[in-house]
Amino acid sequence: MSTRGALTSAFAAQDPAHARLVNAVAVTAGMLLSALFGQFVIHTFHAETGLLAMAIFLSVQAGGMVKDATARGRLLTTALLIPTLVAAVATAAFLSTHGPLVIVGFILIAGAAIWSRRFGARAAAIGSLGFMGYFFTLFMRPSAEELPAFALVAVGAAAAQTVVRTALLITHPRRELKVLLRELRAGSAVALRVSGTAVPGRGVDANTRALRSALRRLDQVGRAITSWQHRFQTDRHVDVGDQTLAQWVLDARVDTEEACAERARQGDRPAPDSAALDLRARGESALEVILDDRAASHRVQAARDVAVDLIAQCQTSIVDVETYLLARCALSHVRLRGIDIARGRHRTPVRTPVGAEHPGTVEHPMAADSPRPATPKAAPATPPRPKMRWTAWRSWEPTTRMAVQAMIAAALAAGVGDAISASRWYWAVMTAFVIFLGATTRSGIFTRAYRRVAGTIIGIGIGVGAVTLVAGETSLLVAIAVVAVFGMLYFGPLNYLYASVFITTMLVSLYRMLGVLDGSLLELRLVETLSGALIGVLCAYLILSTNSRSVLLGKADAYFETLEYLLRAVREGHVTDRAELMATLQKVEDAQTDLAQAVASMSAALAIGGPGGSHLQTDEVRLTGIATRGAARFAQARIRALEEPSRGTAVDDTVDVVVAQIVPAAQAMRAVLGEAAEPGVGPMDPLSADRRSDASPVIDHLRELPSDSPASRDAVFALARIDWALRRIVGRASGLREPRSRRRRAVDAGVAVG
Structure with a gap:
């Protein structure tokens, strides 16, 4: 392979649309602005240099926690973080003089930050940064004379990110x-x-x-x-x-x-x-x-x-x-x-000639998208006002249960952390809090805790090595911190382990700049982090705990339901144009992505005690990916079939027969998941009726199709791939192992790559 080919293989399609790259650069730029402003405040007010670390950390959190879908939404959320920090700092400063109330407020705001996630990304960001502002005020304990400088640094952290988000409104x-x-x-x-x-x-x-x-x-x-x-x-x-x-x-x-x-x-x-x-x-x-x-x-x-x-x-x-x-x-x-990206479509849409979308035709005129008339929406009926009643905690929303767990974990971590070190107790509290962010199940919390601890250990090693190499040069230490922040933002969305590695590396460089870095401090960092993670996991598993398996099975059931709907909708004629078919396919792909993310978020827990182990879970996700790609191929073929000249009823009948043969496999998978969710129910054989029948392999139906129907031939190939994947998923989930005949081995070899 040539050098150019090797580079292309390494970097092609790694970061589509550069979304993570843009976000990482933007937040890093905001962090630098915040650091410069923090340095200005420290110099002007003769404040302590520790405020610089707070300016960097709060700014990174203010930029990284904003997850709105649009640029304008992200700008608005970031702007709302400014009054949020002001309120958090003022509340903490006021309660700090009232003894036990400050601890009560600390516990309540931790629970509120977790509970607010139920209202969407904006509320989650506001709640999380409100906790950070309250926490840093409680930790730094600024006096009345120091409070203005402290508040300015906190506001500047969010304001710097707001400036950067404003610049990002300029899109291309x-x-x-x-x-x-x-x-x-x-x-x-x-x-x-x-x-x-x-x-x-x-x-x-x-x-x-x-x-x-x-x-x-x-x-x-x-x-x-x-x-x-x-x-x-x-x-x-x-x-x-x-x-x-x-x-x-x-x-x-x-x-x-x-x-x-x-x-x-x-x-x-x-x-x-x-x-x-x-x-x-x-x-x-x-x-x-x-x-x-x-x-x-x-x-x-x-x-x-x-x-x-x-x-x-x-x-x-x-x-x-x-x-x-x-x-x-x-x-x-x-x-x-051939698409012209230099200009929009400024002509009257015309109907695309039949067959023009087929990739095998010689001419490919531009297809027209006829606007669909908007369907008037009926005014929603006002639901009756529910009566106030006590609800069993098992039926609470996950965010409500996790809010209670987080409050108890924060209180326990504060006590344990203070017993370990009166000056660094906040590391335990911070760990106990952040492992609840981004997780909705106890398995997810366990996985985040494991990654937090592992990332801290790795980050300490990398950070110590990096600061040793630069020999205390301030400019190089700043460069290490900037690179670490960028790495945390760029690689963190892929795996929380990476975020923990980079944030620990950043802290090591900051402590070296402040001149307080030594072996005992790093040891304390690790012990406090481990304590906070352990307390958070114990609270997740022992307090208001529910099994994560039901969440995972729910994601899987949703995927198979959407796949079954796609097959049924085509067979029963509910999908009659490409817009509906593409929308249905998008639902299948979204459900498969949700399932893959759910398995990834629980990977550590599945590796230890999950059903079948992490390897089996990963393999099942790979099989759903094969089925999803088969669904994409099937949708493509059906779109082409809709635009082909009529081939007669024999073609549609053959495809209908094949779809009817596959739908029971999706139904069987949902049945397996339903029984797996019920304790005490053993494995079932959902395909026993199908095995007792003389149903031929899907691929054999190709013989029934005329040679002049390539779209239908492609549809049968795609359905064969879906059938192959579904049967193996059902077999794994129900503990079955099908005997493989010579014909089945040939079919496996034909559809297994995915």
Whole structure:
């Protein structure tokens, strides 16, 4: 692999739309502004230098806790943090003279910060930063003379982030989409390269994992483009409509994945003859040109003509499946390259000719998105006022239960932390509080606690090594702190362990700048963190505790419900146009993402005591990803079938039969989950009726389709992939292990890459 290819493989599609990068740069810039303002306040008021650390920490929290969906929403939330900090500082300063009341307020604000998460991202950010402001006031204990400088530093921390958020209102939607489409091509090129070449010295499993990783990057880009379409009006910035862009991106993703899967399977099949190899080489060369952003327009046009010619030959007689899929992939990507991002669509929409959306046709006129008439909404009926009654705590909202747990944990951590160190007790309290943020189950709290402790240990090692290398040079210590803040914001959303590593590294550099860093301090940091984490976990498991399994099963059930709905809606004719089909598919992808995130957030707890262990849970999530990709392929095929000339009822009947054969597998999975949620119920055999029948494998239905119906053929291939994944998930969940016949092994080899 060339140097350029290696770099592309490493970085292509890693950070779609650069959302995390932009946020990390913005918050880091706000932190620097806050530090400069804090230094100015310290110099002007002759305040203690410890306020500088508070200015940095509060500013990072003020920027990192804001999670609103839009730029304007994030700006408003950040602006609201200014009066929040003023109120928190004033309340803490007032209560600090009233003995026990200050501790009561401390416990109540900890619970309120957790409970406020039920009202959305804005309330969660306000509540969390309110706790931080109260906490730092309680910890620093400013006197009446020091309070103005203290309040100015706190306000400046949020104000600096507000200034940066204001600058972020200047958006460049066309440039964002251009970057995204370029990332889509780069990610596709990497996936195709990985699927077509075996890496020396690596086994089959390693190569399969590399391909799965490349396809996951491609999925990330697809989701980023969907997010872009939610934030901006598509036809104001490009010359195609919203549904057309969404469909073309779906076509490119699915066709790329199918080409990758076929290339990955070629090692298990007989080598084609020289004529087929020549056609395949032409398809590979054409696709390589189309995916190369530096290719001249005349070369792209020539590559498109080659792909059209290959499609025409393969439609008559498919001499090589890989050639056909490569050509389809090339045409899907060349359509995206033809989008004009320099201007919006300023012409009257026209109906797209039948068949124009098919990637195998020679011409691809721009499709029109006919506006759908708005359905008037009926005024919602006013619900009756509920009567006040005591509710059993097991039916409380998770945020309410966790608020009680967090208050008790904060109180206990304050006492234990003070017993360990009267000057550093706040580390225990902070840990006990933050492990409740971002978690909704006790398994999630345990996982965050584990990552917090592990990250602290790793961060201490990295921080000590870094400050030792710079030999106390102040400018380099500042650079370490800035890099650590950036790393926390950039990598933290991926895994809380990374956030803990970087924030500990930042604190080590700050303490070195303040001249208080020594071995006993770091040991104390670790002990206090461990104590706070242990107290938080014990409170989560022993006080108002509920099983996390029901939450995980609920996410899984929601996924299989949406997948079943997609299949049923197509079969029963409830989905009649591409807009509805794309919306239904988006629900399936969102549900699968929620399930994957739920499993990831509980990974540590699942590894210790979860059903089947973390490996099994991870493998099941991978299987749902395969089913979701199959659903995307199925949706793509059905959209094309809707736009094809009528092929007769035999085609629709065949697809209906296949869908009817698969729906019971999704129903069986929901039945397994329902029984698993009931204690004392043993495993069941949800597919026993299906096994007793003589139902043929899904792939065998291809023989019933006419040769001139490529969309229906693709639909059956996609349904075979969904069926393969669902049956294996059901088998794992119910403790079943199906015997694999020679035919089943052949089907497995055909659909297992995902």
